[in-house]
Amino acid sequence: MNNDLFGNAPFLSAALSFFLAQLLKPFVNALFERRFDWHLLISTGGMPSSHTAGVIALVTSIALTQGIGTVYFAIAATFAAVVIHDAMGIRRAAGKQAEVINEWSRILSDIHREGQFTPENLKTMLGHSFSQVLGGTFLGLIVGLFITNAIVGL
Numbered sequence: 185m186n187n188d189l190f191g192n193a194p195f196l197s198a199a200l201s202f203f204l205a206q207l208l209k210p211f212v213n214a215l216f217e218r219r220f221d222w223h224l225l226i227s228t229g230g231m232p233s234s235h236t237a238g239v240i241a242l243v244t245s246i247a248l249t250q251g252i253g254t255v256y257f258a259i260a261a262t263f264a265a266v267v268i269h270d271a272m273g274i275r276r277a278a279g280k281q282a283e284v285i286n287e288w289s290r291i292l293s294d295i296h297r298e299g300q301f302t303p304e305n306l307k308t309m310l311g312h313s314f315s316q317v318l319g320g321t322f323l324g325l326i327v328g329l330f331i332t333n334a335i336v337g338l
Contacts, residue, residue, distance in 0.1 A: 191335060193245045194242050197242060197327055198245070201240070201241035201324045202234045208232060209232070209234075210225060213231070230316065232319030233271055233319065236264075236267070240325055241324040242328070246260045248328070268317055272314065
């Protein structure tokens with residue numbers, strides 16, 4: 185493996201997988217929702233999970249280049265578990281809470297029509313569903329395998 189950044193298979197796998205997942209989000213959304221939204225290029229949430237894709241590509245590449253019995257793999261796998269747990273658990277729960285707060289804001293706005301209360305919608309698409317994480321996992325595996333093979337030549 186090269187010592188420069190552009191020969192670093194784990195780094196390139198993770199970065200490319202993350203950006204590819206972000207690039208795919210508007211197209212996947214258009215396929216399922218029949219609506220194309222360029223804003224999804226820079227948005228959290230959605231299909232596939234870019235965070236999951238990035239960490240799974242990192243774990244895959246480290247497993248292939250360093251082995252699964254190394255401290256590098258242990259660190260990457262633990263990091264991936266934390267990121268995925270956060271995406272499916274904490275961030276998803278925060279999104280659901282934002283939905284409730286937005287609904288209450290609309291109710292309060294209707295009650296106080298004289299302009300004293302101006303609701304501002306909170307972002308609700310923060311976390312990921314299981315299928316979105318699964319999509320990110322598959323993308324990360326494929327990109328991790330492809331990039332690592334291209335750089336290291338497995």
